[in-house]
Amino acid sequence: MRRALIRRARRWLYITHRWIGIATCLLFTMWFMSGVVMMYVAFPQLTDHERWSALPPLAWDKVRATPDRAMAIAGFTEYPRELRLNMLNDTPVYRLLGWDGTRKTVSAVDGRIIDRITPGEALAVTGFHRNAARPRMINTIDRDQWSVTARFDPLRPLFRIALGDDAGTELYVSARTGEIALDTTRTERIWNWLGSIPHWIYPTVLRKDGTMWRQVVFWISGICIIVAVTGFWIGILRLRLRRRYASGAVTPYRGWMAWHHVAGLVGGISVVTWIFSGWLSLNPGDYFSGRGMPRDMMARYGGHDAPQIVAEFSSKPQSAAVEARFTWLGGRPLMVLVGRDGHENIADPPTGLPTTVSVEQIFAAASRLLPNATMILRRRLEQPDAYWYSHHHERQVPVLRVGFDDTGQTWFHIDPLTGDVLGRIDDSGRTYRWLFNALHSLDFPLLLNHRPAWDAIVWLSSLLGMIVSASGIVIGWRRLSR
Structure with missing residues (x-):
């Protein structure tokens, strides 16, 4: 009975992978090809x-x-x-x-x-x-x-x-x-049209309904995880390294099936982790925490919540700024003047005179971000690290990092010049960084510091994925034709 159950389980394993794979190999091929394009061309946005x-x-x-x-x-x-x-x-x-x-x-x-x-x-x-x-x-x-x-x-x-x-x-x-x-x-x-749109399944008719788009991508990518896992499992079951097949080969297959089997084994782990991490990008069940700054948190940091900052300008800054941003820091009003080149200076709102913000003032204000926790980390990052780095999104350095002893071990990253809070991350966010960014985009510190190596490895992983999925398309077409 045990052998019969194993045979039946294997049969259903093969059937599941075969028929769902036929339906999804086009998606896998599209994802791997469009992912390569996205390495070099991002979706349009205004910085x-x-x-x-x-x-x-x-x-x-x-x-x-x-x-x-x-x-x-x-x-x-x-x-x-x-x-x-x-x-x-x-x-x-x-x-x-x-x-x-x-x-x-x-x-x-x-x-x-x-x-x-x-x-x-x-x-x-x-x-x-x-x-x-x-x-x-x-x-x-x-x-x-x-x-x-x-x-x-x-x-x-x-x-x-x-x-x-x-x-x-x-x-x-x-x-x-x-x-x-x-x-x-x-x-x-x-x-x-060859990158982000097919990769994210982003046609306007679907993406304009955010909830519908999320559900569609969630279920499609979830089904594709099943295809990848069952395929890798079957590949291991059919592999013979010691007691080889009659021809001396490690695979029983020939032609496209052999390509599918061997490429799937070599790149199988990469394919599985890649599709799994892509599925995680939708944050299923809202398991991972957000990085936004709630109003009450920023009110504590600014030390002010009323709609007031300066009753009148006694003098205007003699500055070629293209924008003035009005903020509060630890109960102190500030005016951040931004030049056309993005260079920022600090001025006093009532007088318009140049001023500065000290690191100690920023740390004092930051200590109030989480009222029920104690600040246990105060650090100035002069160079990017594993949790603050530029790759797909530009990150400024130097930056201040403050950490707390709350249950999430929360960190905040703060601009040392203006006091702007640039981001928030806790244990959940740091886990997401490794499960998504590292597994999906290969954002590992060693590779990020050697960009040509990162390009080569991503290209190789994508090529293996394309071989697996393209051979699956041929195999599926032949089976459907029969």
Whole structure:
């Protein structure tokens, strides 16, 4: 009976792998090929540096309304997540982001709320971009392939404007606020159809419904885990290293089946860990903690929660800044001035005079981030490490790391110049870093420090995966044909 059960189990093992594999090998092939493209071309997004480089210098002489008045006009009853002053063409405006995602734009000249701009004003906004050659309006959209996610919802509709440069740059300008929301280039648009879009199963018709998209990818990748695990298991069962087959081979198969078997054994662990880590990227069951900063945490860090920062400017900073950001640190108001090149300076909001923030002030404010825990780690990172590094996302150094003795052993990373909290990570996040980033993108410290080696290993792993999946397509097609 035991032998009969083993034979039946093996039979179902083979049947499961065969028929689910036939249905999913095209997906595996697509994922491995698109993953290689994603190594070099990311999905379009607007970075802070790109946004700053497209802004004109602040016209301080036109600023009449104070930040406090802007918050009152916008109806904020607590200090916002963001409070910035920059230019909307020739008008200085305050841009406010609430903790509930609400966005408000208030003129710093006369205090009026700006909730729509004209196509002509949008064209003028793009004229300050460094690549602007012959800006022209393409159309007005609510949503397209590059602006499909929900984070653009407060900014819709969007004016889509071509800059007329050699790179084929297109800007998306919010018809509500006049902010540049996104930029894309011709290269990004072309290669992403071979990269991120197929890799993430990202067509607009599906991705516009975030919940539906997540469920589809969750179940497809979960089924593919079954295919990978059963295939590797079968490969081990059919392998003979000592008592070889009659021909002296370690595999009983020939032709495409032999390629499928041997490549699956050589790259099987890589395929299994890769698809498993990709499935984890959806954070099933919300098992892994988020990295966001809750309002109450930032209120403790800032030492202030009321919608106030400076009643009036007694003098304006003599600065070529393109943006001023108003923040609190340990009960102290600060104005962060940002140049077009991204360089930041600190000023005192009431006077506009340059000032600095000491590391001790930052550590003192950070000690209040978690009220029921004690700070046990204070470190300045001069070089990237395993948990703070640049690869797919740019990370600044130096950076301050503070840690607490709470149940999650939480760390915070803080900008030593401005005091901005750049990120939060606990034991759950550090586990996710190894289960996802390390297994899926091979973000191991040794490889990250030797980029050509990382490229070669990822290419090799992807090639093995493509051989396994492409041979599976041929085998499946032949079986279906019969």
